[in-house]
Amino acid sequence: MLFIFSCILLHLASLTTAQTDCSNDVGNYTTNSNFKRNLNSVLSSLDSNTQIDYGFYNLSVGQPGPDQANVIALCRGDIGVDDCQNCIRNSSGKILQACPNQKEAIGFEDTCILRYSNKSIFGVVEDSPKYFIWNTANATDVNQFNQALQTLMSRLRSTAASGNSLRKFATGDETAGFNTIYGLVQCTPDLSEPQCDDCIAGAIQDIATCCDGKRGARIRKPSCNLRYEVDRFYGVTPATPQLPASPSPQAPSVPPPPPPAERKKRNNARTIIIIVVSTVSVVILMISCICLYLRIRKPKEKVETVDEMITAESLQVDFIPSQPAFFMNSSTYQSDISSSMDYNSRVAHSSEAKTEALPLSANEASITELYPR
Template sequence: MVSSRLVFLVSICILISQAIAQPNFLYYFCLDKGNYTSNDTYKSNLNQVLSSLSSNTEIDYGFYNFSYGKSPDQVYSLGLCRGDVKPDICRSCLNNATNLLTLLCPNQKEAIGWYDYCMLRYSFRDIFGIMEDSPAFFMWNVNNVSANYDQFSQDLRTLLDSQRGQAAKGGSLRKFAAGNATAPDFQTLYSLVQCTPDLSAQDCSDCLAGAMGDIPNCCDRKKGGRVIRPSCNLRFEVSLFYDPTADNTSSPSLSPPPPSVPSVSPPASNNTPAAKGKESNKSQIVIIVVPIISFVVLIIISFCIYLRVRKPREKPQPQSESVDEIRRVESLQLGFGTIKVATDDFSDANKLGQGGFGAVYKGKLSDGQVVAVKRLSKNSGQGDLEFKNEVLLVAKLQHRNLVRLLGFCLEGIERLLIYEFVPNGSLDHFIFDPIKRAQLDWARRYKIIGGIARGLLYLHEDSRLRIIHRDLKASNILLDSEMNPKISDFGMARLFELDQSIGNTSRIVGTYGYMSPEYAMHGQFSVKSDVFSFGVLVLEIISGQKNNSFRTGENIEDLLSYAWKNWKQGIISNLVDPTLKASSTTEIMRCIHIGLLCVQENVADRPTIASVLLMLNSYSITLPIPLEPAFFINSGIESNIRLQWGNDSRVTESNQSKSSSVQASINEVSITELSPR
């Protein structure tokens, strides 16, 4: 027993020393924001998250994000590989990081570590899609620029500015740019920049701009340097350090640049083992070679002593993947009695609203957490196992502009979905209310428009599943305590049998006034269907009136028709809510322009939601001229399909050989495409 434990201790010590001694290990932080013990649920959730990394195919694209468990023990993890490395190098780097980071930070709930080729971070809080600039650290080349530093600095800024824009425009898999430029004294200047791909284009650009601003503080007159933050990083050298053939299958084979000296800029009120050293007059911490070696030795000795004196644990038994899946499902399931008590037996006093798939109630769990409970109608055609699996898929969708699914209940014929509670209710209660709309000034409305776009981008491109919402409207946008928008009712269509396939469906769900023409008339849907709905929503937010009941004096006409007519006449200011008259006219007019681009009849003419975000965030992009909106050719859709609308009414197509039906409702749902991303 003693011998085997000594072998184990020696192995662990060797593992730590080898991992830290690797030339591509850079730095780490154990953030002092909460601890866990070996028996905590958080610890088991963390193990589950990190163990899934090596088998996750998202790593092949260089980016990985995954969460597991339920608040307050939920674990969020994020892995990012440098944009030029190959999948095998990426996977190896992150595997090393998962082994090392938990050893270096044995009980901290939040930690982040960097290698040359990758970064790994995990936390108890939601870190997805959030730009963070600390904790950060710097490294610099020990050699100085010999002459003409001002020109060198200008060439570097020009190169980084170009790459910053290129990286910010990147998609959901990679926001990365690398390249070179000519520097003084016939040198070639190489640089790369990168953001985590879950950031918006604006957040990526802002993060890199801040990192560029740190260059004078860390790397003044140096031939090379790095600024590394949780959400972005940059590096420059006068020798090639990245793989210029990143699209080929060969691995990088690069000569290393001259050695760099690290400098750490720790977050406020954070004392980590890695942040010890002598303070300079710039309030930074410079760590030279001798303290690094001493510190590494100290870690190894301390950790070995800790392992030697702690009580031995039982060896965990290997678990099959099916057992892990069962545990994941069980961690989300709540008893019907618990929810019944939380909602006061689904009392009318706690009823928040009624939608097409059931009523929603406010509830308070025994731990004090306030939740929203959707009690689904009892016509689901799925079995219990299928329902659990679908809930598990939807629960993995995590974004600050999406309402989080916290759990579910499945007992008998009862099917309940438990969501986070969003206190300010839905957007329609504000923008369509003549009194409450005054609470939404233009700054808040503009923030809401951008938040909805970011949530849609996550659903369309950045999430594990590809989600086409199909019922984006004001009543499905919820507002939190700070008026941040959260898209609700996403990803639920797979919980019901809707006789549908990817690309088209014979039963159409949605809400009249928001549906794109190709979907309403032919059952064809795509991400551009959501873009159309987004365009309608933008025009409603600006005007403060519903699409199908827009009042112009004594008359009622369609909002899109009115917007188009005024656009053609050059007087679209008539469209603006009177409470916004004193607001930024330029910004409002640009948003109206974007809204009209989104509601064009031809699917190909509509922008993607990623393009919409760029239009919203960059005034340097010239907007194309919109074409006539959908539904208003030949004086409306009545010439194409017969309309009979009501709470349970249908629209039946009259000019196709195969009929299809449109179910118009006040609260329909989404469709999820299972597609490796």
């Protein structure tokens, strides 16, 4: 019932195309509240922002919570920056007058939409509230007109949805018998392509509900809108602005080649360094080999020295102990000598006469048998 009443009221007030809606769903604010200060700040920034030239603003002021002011402003894609800012400025004043203490409100103007809220509204499809304005005149051939209108709206819907995050906007025309239908569709660019497509598709379906067979109509929703007329109502549609390209990584700068003289000096220095390093490496290697050889050979020399000491020194008796551990038995010694001489006399008779008994020296004795004491 409220929906039908809104359509009738807007139709009776078709001379003005501005609408304002104040919502009490998210609460109210007072004059000196933090939300009021945040809202005034963000609306002022819209008016003074000269950097955005594509007609879409989405700004926030304040910490996330009940006092944060989130604002979306969308201008029609075929108007310039000055007209866009004038429209937003006018809409802002009207909203603050119509909704003096509501934390959520929206205003529709002929060439712009402005809405704010303390809840998150970015990237979210919002279908309510929606407004219908239609031309009271009917098409001559309703079926032919509706068929051409559906063809036009489907084409524009696809074009607008495929736009980027700066603009989702499309205009065009389609012939319907003796008439030409001019159409326009638009989404807030913060929506994704499927979100925009669904929003416009819903608005196209609403045509049959409110405006079937009418020669012109407007359907406005917070996230998207469409309009068609049999007279051209839009200006030249500018090209969709391109997103700024991400800076490509710069290639490292290559220094210019040095002059020949400097290059020759560098080559000579490099050669000298190579020679010095090679020489030092060889010397270090040789020293290492020598040290390793000496370490291996040293134990062997010690063993040979000990052997020589045992061979040369152990065979000399430098003194005769007063009480030797062993003594010679004279009788046995004489017997051995006699036996030896007898044996020698038999072997060599010619040397028998020359054999003399030699005196025994204790220092030069050859010990044949040793007897313990």
